Amino acid sequence: MKRGFSLRKSAEIKRVRRHGNSTAHPFLALIALPNDGLGIRVGVTAGKPIGGAVVRNRAKRVLRAAIQPLLAQIRPDHDIMLLARPGIRNAGSTEVQSVISALLKKAGLLKRE
Secondary structure, eight states: OOGGGBOOSHHHHHHHHHHSEEEEOSSEEEEEEEOSSOOOEEEEEOOGGGOSHHHHHHHHHHHHHHHGGGGGGBOSSEEEEEEEOGGGGGOOHHHHHHHHHHHHHHHTOBOOO
């Protein structure tokens, strides 16, 4: 994922988590919040309940790879946080991508065509 599409600052991440609307699945939770014309920005996190460092880093890589092809379909000007959950440990990238797509649709973040 390109740097321009990522949430990096702690204050931005806290703002999205505190004020955003969330939808969840056993693999991940998606939290979205409109921003002020800054484009689509995505943050990815995985906490200790996921597992050790290797497992957490794999989960974050899978989430980044899964959302990358969906960025063009997301409505502009939203900050999105993807929070890995323990169910993601054994999931593949294509499976996670379909879950993210379903959560984006449920949250009303996909463009209408």
